[in-house]
Amino acid sequence: MDAALLLANLANPPVLFFFLGMLAVWLRSDLEIPQPVPKVLAIYLLFAIGFKGGVELHKSGFDSHVLTVLGVALLAAVAVPLWTFFALRRRLGVPNAAAIAATYGSVSAVTFIAATSLLSHLGVSFSGWMVAAMALMESPAIVIGVVLARRFGDESATSFEWRELLREAFFNGSVFVLMGSLVIGAITGESGEASLAPFTSGIFKGVLCLFLLDMGLVSARRLAASREIGLFHVGFAVLAPLLHAALGIAVARMLGLAAGDALLFTILCASASYIAVPAAMRFAIPQASPGVYVPMALALTFPFNVLVGLPLYLAVINHLWK
């Protein structure tokens, strides 16, 4: 069961292209997808997934089930950074613990998209409005991380304006595009969907392949260059997603989510942010080392989730749900 799913995941083109990117770095190929194209591909993916999620929301509406799930997702985005911070504080110091807490409390949109791609690949249905849960879970951990850093750390060292931080947390480019596309999708509904489908759905999986090829390149490069990463960090970067996934699965079961939605909820808990969070941390907790929290999320947790985590979590869900 497990092995079959693992294979099915590995035979999904986006995952294969991710692996191809990592291979390119290991074989020291000079392959690159030059900037700023990957940035625009990321905007495209957020645009497409946000828009499609908005259209789904238009169809389903905000019933009590949807609202409950969104509320619980928000709670998870508050709980994860809190426990993470207190678990790491002794060992890594307040600034790094706070930054890692924010990183793992927030979510990785690309991992979420990889999860939807796996579900489509396997023909498992899921609710488009789970994108709204993702959008809600991006920002809170940033604010919590900074509050913790100031409360328990050297307050004078974090000189910044709250206005700036809140803007960074809630209006940074990726959150903004995702949220905006979600709202536009919800406004335009089926008519918008029909006219945009070739762009937002037709070429989606192909663009995802190209983007994951780049992600494979970048994450393997970052892994090779990460000198500040020790065994403890590696352990955390692999165990934290497993733990968060276990909790996510338990909560999803209690909420009565269907298998597809359960996987999406689980991956939101288990993934770590390497886009929105680092930008905010660099600005608000400059004493924390980006050479630690970025490679943990980007070069360890992300590949782990994409290559191993997704099929594993789904196997567990399939086992429990049936």
Place this chain on the structure above:
Amino acid sequence: MDAALLLANLANPPVLFFFLGMLAVWLRSDLEIPQPVPKVLAIYLLFAIGFKGGVELHKSGFDSHVLTVLGVALLAAVAVPLWTFFALRRRLGVPNAAAIAATYGSVSAVTFIAATSLLSHLGVSFSGWMVAAMALMESPAIVIGVVLARRFGDESATSFEWRELLREAFFNGSVFVLMGSLVIGAITGESGEASLAPFTSGIFKGVLCLFLLDMGLVSARRLAASREIGLFHVGFAVLAPLLHAALGIAVARMLGLAAGDALLFTILCASASYIAVPAAMRFAIPQASPGVYVPMALALTFPFNVLVGLPLYLAVINHLWK
């Protein structure tokens, strides 16, 4: 009627994304579509619309109706800069008046595309060969603006070669791609259309959304930064399109254009150029202030036409035509 059309326009995804881009600047999000990607998106849009127009021309041929409309379009592109120059000369001085005359005499391809998108959204048909009218109206105003600046201004100050100017007016990148694609579309006809349709039609509206997101960002930024713009300029930037649209509608009525074509002809008259013209003006009339004529076209007239003008002009046309 008016309000319904206004709402229909505002519910069209490209317009919503344009607004989202402006919102991002007002909320001080760091969202951006990094250059040079927007440049390439613009080339794509010109390529697609030119090609499709050429295919239509291949189908319809140049009958006397088409030729008449093209001839009148050319006349409009000569008349608008002439009256604009003499209206503004006293108040703004010869160089700025000439540059603004060229700006408003030429056309905005993106506004034209937004108009076709509104028509498709509403299911109103239009003739693909109107693209040829747009192509014809891009360049003449540039030449007229420069002639006026030299005739009435300080001739010694405009030292440049005519060869260079004509090349700038007729062979600048955007005119060239539009014209070239038009010709290629006309050569290849239906067979070319079939093989390119997923690219030129399928993903077109989606790319337009992304592009207008960027246009919203840039035009809101330009509005915020425009310190040389006074009330007079704002008034002109809103009233000129209204006046030119009224004239355009009158002419379209006399020509017996169908409603869709009438809107396209109207928007060609009412729109102002912020791509081809500024490049030429900077070069040929360096005494004119780009800080005036660019924000007028890009940050005032363009959003006005896209958000308010298009549904307004169409409402008037619908009213008169029925």
Place this chain on the structure above:
Amino acid sequence: MDAALLLANLANPPVLFFFLGMLAVWLRSDLEIPQPVPKVLAIYLLFAIGFKGGVELHKSGFDSHVLTVLGVALLAAVAVPLWTFFALRRRLGVPNAAAIAATYGSVSAVTFIAATSLLSHLGVSFSGWMVAAMALMESPAIVIGVVLARRFGDESATSFEWRELLREAFFNGSVFVLMGSLVIGAITGESGEASLAPFTSGIFKGVLCLFLLDMGLVSARRLAASREIGLFHVGFAVLAPLLHAALGIAVARMLGLAAGDALLFTILCASASYIAVPAAMRFAIPQASPGVYVPMALALTFPFNVLVGLPLYLAVINHLWK
């Protein structure tokens, strides 16, 4: 027959856009497709053609016919640089002869893609696995060129590590993407094909048009700027593809290839590399002049093959095969 095919080739949109790009340079338009977008378009094309080839290979499998053709392709990639080197050595000196040998021994993926586009345009079928032949023919000529330069030239002048060179030859970005996509296509087969088709097939021809527009620009610019190119180089750049094509057609006939595959095999022999090879030559044979071997391949042989060669070779094949 010949003339009809020439016209059919010239009416194929990608070829027309290539010509449009050249025209832009001749008319001194400022049109450009700004970097790094063309680089990413090239990656897209290699990705798409590699993936589709891999899927075909998945369907057909490696039967003895396929293996024979691949083996002969490899032989051709060894034979062409050998004779080229000895033919040019006297006249151009060892380093330039070796670099040109590598250039003409390797292949141009874009020319290959243009050939598939011509075949689709004419409705002639071809085997997707010919892409594997192209992938095999990219690298050997590089190694052979360098071996010849060292064997017959000043060995001390070519100080480099073999490891680096082999990596450059076999793992450079374009070879890597092509090979990787081929393998991924072969792994995922029909299921992958279905989900990626709108990206790899739907928009393919449109992207090819845009890319060839850029190739037209670059190759015309390079032609205008090439001061080191003499009549001898021009002669070689036109006669070599004719000769190699003749040999290719003869071999294809002996192998019993179908007409479409015969054209692809022929164009692999007749085309010259301007992507993978220059990078390797610059590094491994720095005494050779990139101002010679790059314009020969990019500004002479490439346009010759695309505009004249392809229809000519196909006319001969059609004549012989029927």
Place this chain on the structure above:
Amino acid sequence: MEAVKRIEIIIDTREMREVCRTLEALGVTGYSVIRDVTGRGDRGVQSGDELTDVFKNSLLLTAAPPESLAGIIAAIRPILKRRGGVCLVTDAQWVIH
């Protein structure tokens, strides 16, 4: 030609806006910015290949009259202290036009 100080500041792309605001507040009316600069320094490698502008630098160049140098440095130094980066000063001649 006029003697000026050529001041070059390399710093995180995300901090560049603050640097520009600081300079403008000091009355600097002319400067140029190169946005895509990678590098290596005390805070590690800035490889510029990420999706955000974290790990990317920008370079600002301004030619300023010698008497304004002290003020500029006093204003820039705290930013560099907090955010990293370098500031180099060279003597140059400005071609008056």
Place this chain on the structure above:
Amino acid sequence: MEAVKRIEIIIDTREMREVCRTLEALGVTGYSVIRDVTGRGDRGVQSGDELTDVFKNSLLLTAAPPESLAGIIAAIRPILKRRGGVCLVTDAQWVIH
């Protein structure tokens, strides 16, 4: 090492071609150009985010023998006068190879 003048010209991207032609006409055989430079100067902000190269600068750098400096400045100054931009000159050492 050889003493040279390090000349830096920042000007509209669209004017850069003319600058290069002018330098080549003077016999300058080596220069480098950085194309995407934003900035602020007498003629306002050049933000580089537009669809055309209007509102974008380029930077040209050339190391030239001291004796050629006067000629270069004389040729460049009228362009700067007409089109704006700056030209800075620094003393530098060229590493001969």
Place this chain on the structure above:
Amino acid sequence: MEAVKRIEIIIDTREMREVCRTLEALGVTGYSVIRDVTGRGDRGVQSGDELTDVFKNSLLLTAAPPESLAGIIAAIRPILKRRGGVCLVTDAQWVIH
């Protein structure tokens, strides 16, 4: 402020990795790289419009203590000899923070 040597190396983009490795081996811990530089020199025009990084230069800038200059030049010169490119050295002041 501290007196430093401002060293600027313009070379093929593909050679830049070797230059960086060389500098790091000499203990240089800080440098900046601008990747997209076109130019013209003894080996012709580098127009930067190709699909590979052939025909494109990069510029490296490093501020180094004066005593390390000789070592850096000795290490860089052979690369320039083999691969072309230029290296300029200017006196500068480093703003200590």
